[in-house]
Amino acid sequence: MKIALVSEHASPLAAAGSVDSGGQNIYVANVARQLARKGHQVDVLTRCDRSLLPLVSRLDGARVINVPAGPKRQVPKEQLLPYMEGFARFVVEFSRQEPLHYDVVHANFFMSGLVGLRLKETLSIPLVTTFHALGRVRRLHQGVNDGFPDERFDIEDRLVRDSDSVIAECPQDAADLISLYQADAARIDLVPCGFDHDEFHPVDKRAARAELGWPKDRFIALQLGRMVPRKGVDTVVRAVGLCNRTLGEEVDLYVVGGNSDEANEIATPEIGRLRAIARECGVTDHVNFLGRRARSLLRLYYNAADVFVTTPWYEPFGITPLEAMACSTPVIGADVGGIRYSVAHGETGLLVPPKDPLAVAHGLVMLKRDPPRVQRMGAAGLARAKEMFTWESVADTLSGIYARVAKIDVAANAGPHAHNGAHDVRLAAGGASA
Template identity: 85%
Template sequence: MKIALVSEHASPLATTGSVDSGGQNIYVANVARQLARKGHHADVFTRCDRSLLPLVSRVDGARVINVPAGPKRQLPKEKLLPYMEDFARFVVQFFRNEPTRYDVVHANFFMSGLVGLRVKETLGIPLVTTFHALGRVRRLHQGADDGFPDDRFDIEDRLVSDSDSVIAECPQDASDLVSLYQADTARVDLVPCGFDSEEFYPVDKRVARAELGWQQDLFIALQLGRMVPRKGIDTVVRAIGLCNRTLGEEAHLYVVGGNSDEANEIATPEIGRLRGVARECGVSERVNFLGRRSRARLRLYYNAADVFVTTPWYEPFGITPLEAMACSRPVIGADVGGIRYSVAHGETGLLVPPKDPLAVAHGLAMLKRDPQRAQRMGAAGLVRAREMFTWESVADTLAGVYARVAGINVSADTATQANINTRLAAGGASA
């Protein structure tokens, strides 16, 4: 098949870890890579946000089309909606100039969905939409801090109504689509996110710590991801304070992420706020902000930690818990969204209420006191990640969805694999 992935603000060329570069960038890059490996023609359409980028780049067998829409510099995604008309006009013309027709458009995020709708209306190409985050859920949790206009809700309503398939990344996502957007369940497909087994795998903890220069005898929790308030990193910092001062268990926190390679409060204001929380809790010397790190070295950080902790207020999916599980590390995660789906409570880690530092602290203390249990959870997480959440299986399932909406007959093997993946995903909701 010939597949167009539209991702207006999240380019596979971007360095992840900054404010607007995270899970969606990873998702689009890996889906495109796996589709190309399976013999499909995959093109990613993303906004050109640097002046020296060529019109067409290549990444792992896929093309990246850097669409001229708005100024050629990085802009907050909340400022991009006015440029989607120009983006859509360019994409339609690009499609018309291609020697072979695209079979399907897969829009990622609601603004990309606007582009997909224009392509569908103009050229009759079927549309698959993954929202990655729903506006009504975001508004519920962020309130006045939500920088998107109310127009987002109407656009999402239209996408849910007019897309040939809407991809839910976890059971909570599917439930929200039905309850908040009146989605037709017959056109909602459950397809999770994944991890790359060539990128994330177990490494001996002592070896990883030696390479990173970490002390061997410390109990270390890792938090890794975008540095924005909704990720709830302050909950983890407060938990470190409670673990040390109230529960009597010495624990350290290492935080990877930010807009620069050094932990810079000017480049990443959230680091400044979190350092203030650490001072307030009396654990400044036990909380270490490391800045942004390259994807190629992230497995060392996962493997060097005793436990991975992620406590967002809400989470459409959450890829970092999968990466930690793939490195055989137990996960303490907020009992929300996709984390509730990927982490099996009591088996691969612990689910805790969001914004509950004491629950996180008790989880940390328990894992420190019972390292054998922590090891069992990590081993179980590795099995679960490999069975349910690889990018290869994600791409197989998406290819089945693409073929269905495009009316293309797929091989029996591909159809069977897609059905297996969907059943695994459904089973994971109650595991």
């Protein structure tokens, strides 16, 4: 098949970890890479956000089309909607000039969905949509701090109604689509995110700590991801304060992420807020902000940690817990969204309420006092990640969905994981609301 992946603000070429570069960038890059490995022709259509980018870049067998739409610089995603008309016009004309027409368009995020709808309407190309985050859920949690315009809700309603398939990344995502958007469960396919075993796998903890210069005999928790308030890093900092100042157990925290390679409060204001919380809790000597790190190095950080902690207020899926599990590191995660799906409570880690530092602290103390349990959870997490959450299986499943909506017979090439997820969604949605 010839497949168009539209991802207006999240380029697969961007460095993950900054404010508007995270899970969606990783998702699009890995889906494109795996689909190309399976022999499909893949174009990723993303907004050109740098002045020197060529129209066409290459990514492991796929093409990245850097679409001219708006200024050729970084623009916060909350301000991109006015440029989507120009983006859509360019993509339609680009598609018409291609020698082979696209068989399917897969829109990622609601603004990409507008482009997908234009391709569907003008060129009769079937549309698959992954929202990655739902506007009504975001508004519920962020309130007046949600910078997206209210038009987002009508656009999402239209996409839910007119897409040939809507991808839910976890059972909670499916339940939200049904309850908040009146989605037809028969047109929802459940497809999670994944990890690449070549990129994330276990290595010796002592060797990883030695390479990073970390102390070999400390109990270390890792937090890794975008430095924005909704990720709940303040909860982890306060939990470390409780461990060290109240519960009588020394725990160190290393925080990876930000808009620069150094932990710069000007480049990343959230780091300044978190440092103030660490001072307030009396644990500045136990909380280490490292700044952004290249993806090629992240495996070392996951493996060097005793436990990975992620406590967002809400999370449409969350790729970092999978990466930690793939490195045999147990996860303490907020009991929300995709984390509730990926982390098996008591088996691969612990689920805790969001915004609850004491629950996180009790989890950290319990794991510090029970090293054999840490080992068992790490091994179970690796097994679960390999069984349920690989990018190869994600691409297999998506290939089957693309073929179904495009009415193309590719049964002979469908991998063992390919399936129609509608039945899974009905079961999952029922379980989520029970």
